Amino acid sequence: MELQAVLMAAGGGSRMTDLTYNTPKAMLPVGNKPLMWYPLNLLEKVGFEEVIVITTKEVQKAMSTDLKIKDVKMKLDVVSIQEDGDMGTADALRHIQPKIKTDILVLSCDLITDVALHEVVDLFRAHNATMAMLMSKAHEFTETVPGQKGKKKTAEQRDFVGVDKSGKRLLFMANEADLEDGLSIRKSIMRKHPRMLIKTGLVDAHLYCLKKAVVDFLTENKSISSIRGELVPYLVRKQFSKTVNSQKLKDDTDDQTQEKNDGPLLISSRDEPLLQLAQERSCWNDHRGDMSEAYHGGKLRCYVHIMDQGLCCRVNTLAAYIEVNRLAPKLFEEPSVHPSADISERCQMGSDSIIGAVCHIADKTSIKRSTIGNFTTVKEKVKVTNSIIMHGVTIEEGCNIQGSVICSNAVIGRGADLKYCLVGNGQHIEPEGKREGELSYQTEQPN
Amino acid sequence: MLSLIVSEGKDLTKEEKQRLRKEKKQQKKIKEKKDDKASQENEKEKKPVTSAAPASQPPTQPTPTKTKAELKAERRARQEAERASKQTKKGETGQQAATSKPKAPPSDLQPVVKRLPEHIQVDNPDVLKKLAKKLERQQIPLRSDYGYKVSLFSHLHQYSRKAPLTQQLSIPSTVIHPAIVRLGLQYSHGIVAGSNARSVALLHAFKQVIRDYTTPQNEELSRDLVNKLKPYISFLNQCRPLSASMGNAIKYIKKEISNIPSNCKEDEAKNKLLNCIESYINEKIILAGVAIAKCAIEKQKISDGDVILVYGCSSLVNHILCKAFEKNRKFRVIVVDSRPRLEGKEALRRLVQKGISCTYVLISAVSYILPEVSKVFLGAHALLANGYVMSRVGTSQIALVAKAFNVPVLVCCETYKFCDRVQTDSFVSNELDDPDDLIVTRKGTTPLEGWENESSLGLLNLVYDVTPPDFVDLVITELGMIPCTSVPVVLRVKNVDQ
Numbered sequence: 001m002e003l004q005a006v007l008m009a010a011g012g013g014s015r016m017t018d019l020t021y022n023t024p025k026a027m028l029p030v031g032n033k034p035l036m037w038y039p040l041n042l043l044e045k046v047g048f049e050e051v052i053v054i055t056t057k058e059v060q061k062a063m064s065t066d067l068k069i070k071d072v073k074m075k076l077d078v079v080s081i082q083e084d085g086d087m088g089t090a091d092a093l094r095h096i097q098p099k100i101k102t103d104i105l106v107l108s109c110d111l112i113t114d115v116a117l118h119e120v121v122d123l124f125r126a127h128n129a130t131m132a133m134l135m136s137k138a139h140e141f142t143e144t145v146p147g148q149k150g151k152k153k154t155a156e157q158r159d160f161v162g163v164d165k166s167g168k169r170l171l172f173m174a175n176e177a178d179l180e181d182g183l184s185i186r187k188s189i190m191r192k193h194p195r196m197l198i199k200t201g202l203v204d205a206h207l208y209c210l211k212k213a214v215v216d217f218l219t220e221n222k223s224i225s226s227i228r229g230e231l232v233p234y235l236v237r238k239q240f241s242k243t244v245n246s247q248k249l250k251d252d253t254d255d256q257t258q259e260k261n262d263g264p265l266l267i268s269s270r271d272e273p274l275l276q277l278a279q280e281r282s283c284w285n286d287h288r289g290d291m292s293e294a295y296h297g298g299k300l301r302c303y304v305h306i307m308d309q310g311l312c313c314r315v316n317t318l319a320a321y322i323e324v325n326r327l328a329p330k331l332f333e334e335p336s337v338h339p340s341a342d343i344s345e346r347c348q349m350g351s352d353s354i355i356g357a358v359c360h361i362a363d364k365t366s367i368k369r370s371t372i373g374n375f376t377t378v379k380e381k382v383k384v385t386n387s388i389i390m391h392g393v394t395i396e397e398g399c400n401i402q403g404s405v406i407c408s409n410a411v412i413g414r415g416a417d418l419k420y421c422l423v424g425n426g427q428h429i430e431p432e433g434k435r436e437g438e439l440s441y442q443t444e445q446p447n
Numbered sequence: 448m449l450s451l452i453v454s455e456g457k458d459l460t461k462e463e464k465q466r467l468r469k470e471k472k473q474q475k476k477i478k479e480k481k482d483d484k485a486s487q488e489n490e491k492e493k494k495p496v497t498s499a500a501p502a503s504q505p506p507t508q509p510t511p512t513k514t515k516a517e518l519k520a521e522r523r524a525r526q527e528a529e530r531a532s533k534q535t536k537k538g539e540t541g542q543q544a545a546t547s548k549p550k551a552p553p554s555d556l557q558p559v560v561k562r563l564p565e566h567i568q569v570d571n572p573d574v575l576k577k578l579a580k581k582l583e584r585q586q587i588p589l590r591s592d593y594g595y596k597v598s599l600f601s602h603l604h605q606y607s608r609k610a611p612l613t614q615q616l617s618i619p620s621t622v623i624h625p626a627i628v629r630l631g632l633q634y635s636h637g638i639v640a641g642s643n644a645r646s647v648a649l650l651h652a653f654k655q656v657i658r659d660y661t662t663p664q665n666e667e668l669s670r671d672l673v674n675k676l677k678p679y680i681s682f683l684n685q686c687r688p689l690s691a692s693m694g695n696a697i698k699y700i701k702k703e704i705s706n707i708p709s710n711c712k713e714d715e716a717k718n719k720l721l722n723c724i725e726s727y728i729n730e731k732i733i734l735a736g737v738a739i740a741k742c743a744i745e746k747q748k749i750s751d752g753d754v755i756l757v758y759g760c761s762s763l764v765n766h767i768l769c770k771a772f773e774k775n776r777k778f779r780v781i782v783v784d785s786r787p788r789l790e791g792k793e794a795l796r797r798l799v800q801k802g803i804s805c806t807y808v809l810i811s812a813v814s815y816i817l818p819e820v821s822k823v824f825l826g827a828h829a830l831l832a833n834g835y836v837m838s839r840v841g842t843s844q845i846a847l848v849a850k851a852f853n854v855p856v857l858v859c860c861e862t863y864k865f866c867d868r869v870q871t872d873s874f875v876s877n878e879l880d881d882p883d884d885l886i887v888t889r890k891g892t893t894p895l896e897g898w899e900n901e902s903s904l905g906l907l908n909l910v911y912d913v914t915p916p917d918f919v920d921l922v923i924t925e926l927g928m929i930p931c932t933s934v935p936v937v938l939r940v941k942n943v944d945q
Contacts, residue, residue, distance in 0.1 A: 002625035003618065047617020105618075118613045125613075125625075126632040274651040274728070282644035283760035283790045284637055291800050 001102050003121070003209070005048050008089050009036050009055035009109035010081055016318045018439050022425040023408065026055060026109040027062045028321065029373055029390050031329040032338075032356040035315055036109040037068050038328065040076075043107070046117045050075045052099060054092045055109075056083045088225030090218055100215050106227065108206035112324055113312040114331050115205075115305075123168060123303040124209040127295075130265070131214065131235050132303045133170070134207040135161065136312035141319040143326065143386070144403055146422040146439060158200045163304060165195040169286075170302040172196065173236045175229075188240050192296045193287070204228060205312050217265045232302075238265070239300050265300065318422070322405065325371050325388050329354050338374075356391065373408070396431065463526050470525070566688055567876050570602045582685070585678035586622045588615035590685045594882050597905040604688070605879040611635055612686055626655040627679045631686035640790075642828050642864060643732055643762045646692045649683070650724050653700060657720050661713070668716050669707045676701070688878050691829030691837070691866040699727055731863040736763055738925040739859055740770040746928065748857060748921075753778040754821045756849075758810075759839045760790035760797075761826020763859050768824075769801050779803070781820060785810040785841045787884040787908065810841050817852045825914075827860040832867045832938060834916035834931040836860075840909045843873070846918035855920045858931070862924050867938050873912040882906035 013025030020028070026036040036059075043051055055063070057080045063069045069076075079096055081087050087095070093106070105121070115134060124132035160183060162172025171193055172185060189196070206228060214235070224230045285294045295301060311331065313324050329336070329352075336351070337343065341359040348366040355361065356374035365382045372378065373391035382395050386403045389395070393406050396414035404421040406412065412423070413431030422439040423429060429440070568574040569592070582589050593607035613620075613632060620628045630652045633639040639648045653676070660675065662668045680697060683689065689697075703723045707716045743749060749771040755778055757764050768780060780803055784791025791807065798805050808816050823845060829837040836842070836858050849856050870876055885906050886895045898904050916931030926937060 002620055002628070005619075047621075048619055049621075116614065117618055118611070118616075121618055122611060122613055122632055125629045126636050126638060128629070271651055271654055274647060274654070277728075277733075278639060278644050278648040278651060280644075281641055281647060281762040282639045283641045283762070283793045284639070285793050285796070288789075288792055291796060 003048075004100060004102055004104050005043050005051040006093070006096070006104050006106045007036065007039055007043075007051050007053045007109055008092060008106065008206075009053055009059055010083075010087070010092065011109065011316075013110075013316065015316050016321060018318060018422050018424065019321060019405070019407065024056065024059045024062065025315075026059045027066070028315070029371075030112065030315065030321070030325055031354055031371060032373055033068050034062075034066055035112075036063075037072070038112040039107045039109060040069070040072050040074070042111075042113065042115075042117065043105075044072060044074050048074055050077060052077045052079060052096060054079050054081060054096065056080060058083065088229075089227040090224045090231050093215055093227070094218050094222070097215055097219050100212060103209065103211050104215065106206075106208045106210060108314065110315040111205055111207060111312075112315060112328050112331075113205060113207075113307075114310050115207075115307055115312060120207065120305045121209060123305055127301055127303060129209075129301045129303045130211050131170075131232070132209040132305070133232070134205040134305050134307065134312070135202045136205055136307040136310075138201050138203045141323045143319070143322045144420055145319045145322060146404055146420045146437065159202065159204065160198055160200055161202050161304070162196045162198045163306070164193045164287075165197065166286075167197070167306060168303050169193075170236055170304045171239075172198070173233050178233075186240060188242075192240070192290075192292070194289075199306075202306065203312065203314060205307075206314060208232070213265055235300065236302050239298055239302055318405075322388065326352075326369070329371075362397075379414075463529055466529070467522065467525070564876075566604060566684070567602055569604050582681060585681055587678055587682045587685060588612055594899060595905045596879070597907045599874060600877065600879055600907065600909075603877060603879050606635070606881065607883065608635060608637075608881045609883075612682070623679060623682050624652075624656045624659065626652040627682060631683050634683065634687040641760065641762055642690050642692045642826075643861075645690055646696050646863075647728060647732060649693050650696060650700075650728055654721055654724055657717055657724075660717070667709050668711075668713060669705050669709065672704050673701055676704075691868070692864045695863050695866065696727065700724065731861060735861040735863070735925040736766050739763065739861070739923050740767045742925075742928065743767050743857075743859070743923050744771050744774055744776065748822070748923070749776050749778055751777040752821075754781065754819050755779070756781045756783060756813075756816070756820045756823045756845070756854075757794060758783045758791070758823075758825055758842055758845050759785070759788075760794040761859070763861070764824045764826045765794055765797050767859060768798060768803060772801055772803050779805065781806045781808065781816055783808055783810055783813055783816075783841075783845060787887075788839075790839070810844065813845055814848050814852075817848055817854060820849070820852075820854050823849045823854055823856045825856060825858045825919075827858050827864060828911060829868075830858075830860050830865045830922065830931075830934050831870050831913070832865075832935050833869045833871070834919075834934050835870060836914040836916070836919055836922075836931070837870070837911055838914065840873075840912045843912045843914040843918070846914045850918045856918060857921045857923060858919050859923045862926060862937060862941065865934055865938055865941070867935075870913055871915075873909070877912075878910040880908040880910050882908050884908055 009026040011025055013020035013028075016025075027034045029035075030038070040051065051074050053076050055078060060078050060080050063076075063078070077099070081092060081095060089106070103124075113134075113136070120132050120134050123129060157176040160172065160174050160176070160179065161170070162185070163169060164171055171189055174183070183198075185196070208227065214231070218224060218231070224234065279294060282294075287296075311327055313320055313327070315321050315324050336353060337349070337355045338357040338359070340357045341355045341361070343349065343355065343359070343361040344363045346363040347361050349355070349361075350368040352369050353367045354371045355367075356372055356376065358375050359372055360377045361367070361372075362378060362380045362382075364380050365378055365384070367378075367384045368386070370384045370387045370389065372384070372389045373393065375392045376389055377394045378384070379395060379397040381398045383400045383402075384395070385401070387401050388405045389401075390406060390408040392409040393412070394410075395401070395412045396416075398415040399412050400417045401412065402419045404418045404423065406423045407425045407427070409426045410423045410428070412418065412429045413433060415431055416429045416433045417435070418429065419436040421435045421437065424440060427440055429435065565574055565578050579589050590606055590612050591610070592605050593610065594605060596603070596605050611632065612635070613628065616623070616628065630639070630648055633648065634645065639645055656676070656679065657672070660672060662671060676697075680689070700720075700723075703720060707719065711719070744767070749755065749767070753776075755768065757768070757780060771778065780798055782791045782795045782798070782805055784807065786809075795805055795807050806816070825836070825838060825842055825846065827836050827838045831837060846856050868876075882898075885908055886893060886898070895906070898906055919931045922929050922931055922934070924937070929937065
């Protein structure tokens with residue numbers, strides 16, 4: 001077997017608590033499909049037959065009842081971990097280490113993309129890389145987000161990504177938060193790669209191909225707890241560290257302890273001398289202009305594939321969630337109206353709206369650029385524009401909902417007027433209520 | 448007249464082949480009758496044909512392998528009989544012409560009919576259909592050709608590097624072993640390039656395949672493993688056409704696998720195969736290289752004060768030069784390079800790293816630099832059975848100019864690269880690389896940017912060319928220094944050994 005897929009679905013969605021305080025992030029509906037269905041669909045389309053899903057017990061229960069997830073033909077090996085949030089992604093990998101038999105492809109459940117996966121995996125295969133990851137050019141979010149006054153977003157910590165001139169080899173990766181004194185680049189990197197492009201406008205898709213040796217390395221180094229935050233920068237730095245490249249390790253006693261820790265990372269395959277011979281005899285070199293052999297003799301290599309076209313979005317903020325609800329349905333050619341929905345003939349429905357299963361849409365309603373979830377009831381004379389309505393919602397007559405997100409099982413009273421609001425799970429908006437730019441998710445009443 | 452006979456002959460052979468298969472079952476009963484009838488016609492028609500003579504002679508030596516030749520002779524005799532009877536039906540003129548020109552129809556040499564390989568018949572839709580069917584059966588995706596092909600080379604495949612074969616494969620590849628997928632990618636990206644490197648990498652991948660192989664129930668390792676390797680070889684062929692050295696290595700492995708006795712246990716058999724591969728690489732590549740270097744240095748082919756010209760990056764020539772430098776010979780090297788591959792830069796790097804003083808020129812300057820040169824060392828991709836040297840495109844030009852300047856040209860080649868193909872020009876069988884490699888961007892402009900849209904523009908990126916033996920003075924192999932025309936002798940000796 002070549003690759004095992006691991007889907008990380010235990011994340012709490014800490015940057016969009018308004019949505020996730022009741023529904024786990026992995027099961028948030030996007031285009032009327034649970035969020036984790038999208039990465040699973042990507043894996044299934046490409047040809048995977050088994051996926052290891054790491055998630056919480058809550059999500060596991062929700063998965064077993066969800067129809068779309070049951071539709072997935074792959075074999076899902078669900079591993080549940082504690083929900084307290086102490087376990088990072090790397091800790092989770094360590095937890096499933098006994099199941100890992102080959103190289104792995106790690107995905108996050110909040111990734112929605114239509115990337116050609118072979119581009120990332122080909123880099124991993126062809127260059128015998130230790131890690132290959134996917135990044136994408138970031139796009140501005142254009143929709144107004146409920147609860148945000150104006151378009152100003154809090155400046156998120158930027159990521160500085162350095163690639164070589166071919167744009168494939170990853171040379172440098174750091175987050176703004178770690179660079180308090182400025183960006184410093186080691187001379188050894190500059191000597192080997194005199195031309196480096198540093199990009200800041202990239203979104204990390206959290207899709208990594210890792211060698212099996214990396215998982216073994218994690219079991220020995222229990223201090224690393226997050227893949228993105230710690231493991232990836234560590235691997236990128238390690239490409240150019242002296243211990244990896246130098247031949248004489250016996251003299252340096254300091255390096256010896258490090259060497260023990262790095263041991264598993266540099267495990268060479270069997271028949272290493274044959275591979276060496278093939279490389280020696282080959283007249284290929286990845287760089288020109290200096291005296292070193294291909295890859296500068298480095299055994300640890302990290303590659304990145306940067307997507308510039310196509311959809312690649314990580315749903316970890318409310319803005320991203322809204323954006324993705326607009327774009328994700330365009331990835332698939334499914335009918336926008338579910339066959340079991342009951343829509344009256346005098347309803348005005350725009351072509352870019354999606355109606356879920358078993359909905360009741362009454363007369364004289366107008367639904368434009370919106371997503372309506374399953375089991376939702378929309379009564380007469382309701383105007384829904386630019387909004388996301390989740391499952392089981394009841395909207396009474398005469399409501400006007402604009403640019404809002406209404407979570408599951410909410411009830412919007414008659415004549416309510418909501419603009420850019422977020423209504424939490426099971427909330428009731430009183431009749432004739434007028435809300436603008438508010439987030440109402442405090443649940444004190446029992447449902 | 449002649450063409451009519453030839454076409455008739457071809458039609459007949461096809462029909463005869465079909466009939467042959469049916470008649471094999473009735474062989475034993477009617478055998479003797481046909482023998483008698485055929486032997487008379489045999490003597491009439493076979494006399495002028497000398498090449499077919501040894502096989503058609505009734506065997507007198509009591510060796511056991513001759514029974515095959517007997518059957519062959521009988522089969523051919525039967526074919527002659529059928530053809531003769533058909534021709535009498537069709538008219539006397541036809542028969543007369545046939546008897547007077549026994550050499551012309553290829554049906555005379557029917558048992559050794561050679562089908563044209565698929566990869567040089569790309570403009571023939573039937574052949575393409577057959578290939579597509581075969582690949583479908585083996586579950587390998589078909590790689591589609593890219594771009595406009597220059598008409599002289601439209602019978603060859605031309606692929607684009609941006610459309611790798613892995614696009615159509617499932618990602619955890621189940622049909623093809625991951626080591627083979629990796630190898631195919633490395634071939635198509637050019638990461639493993641060069642005859643020796645490709646063979647070593649291929650054998651390395653086969654070692655991994657053999658290690659991971661388990662014999663299924665009711666199957667024999669000797670037969671099943673060969674069948675397992677066939678789709679892998681098709682896959683690698685689709686990624687990049689196989690080289691002659693790879694072809695020979697594959698033949699060797701297939702022979703070794705089929706020679707495994709059926710009572711051998713799986714682990715033992717696998718170990719045996721792995722050892723065979725190791726010893727093949729050791730003998731044919733590593734030790735051969737050492738022997739060639741020794742031969743070249745000791746026989747004073749590299750002497751003090753020499754100015755040696757090399758072309759491109761040949762692992763063997765670089766090895767020889769490095770060894771000579773280690774033995775303290777004083778010489779300098781001129782490295783000739785050509786676009787688009789610019790492999791000479793890599794050769795330059797390796798030689799300068801050793802400490803050899805080098806000069807670097809492009810191939811357009813070769814006639815200016817040749818007056819300084821005392822010897823030319825060339826590497827080879829393959830040596831053909833008629834003494835022609837198949838090597839990187841540009842080699843024949845260098846050999847030609849060197850001949851014009853009376854500079855000796857020495858080709859260094861291991862014997863495992865000898866192949867029994869015959870070719871006299873570079874058009875018939877070649878490899879077309881990605882035409883986009885020719886596009887270069889200088890100072891921000893790319894003149895060839897939209898070349899596909901120009902209807903009268905074609906880009907041609909050839910990989911190989913053949914050098915006639917008249918331009919080559921010596922071939923250095925591990926068997927010694929031989930003239931180019933002795934290649935068929937070596938091949939025959941090798942075949943007898945095996």
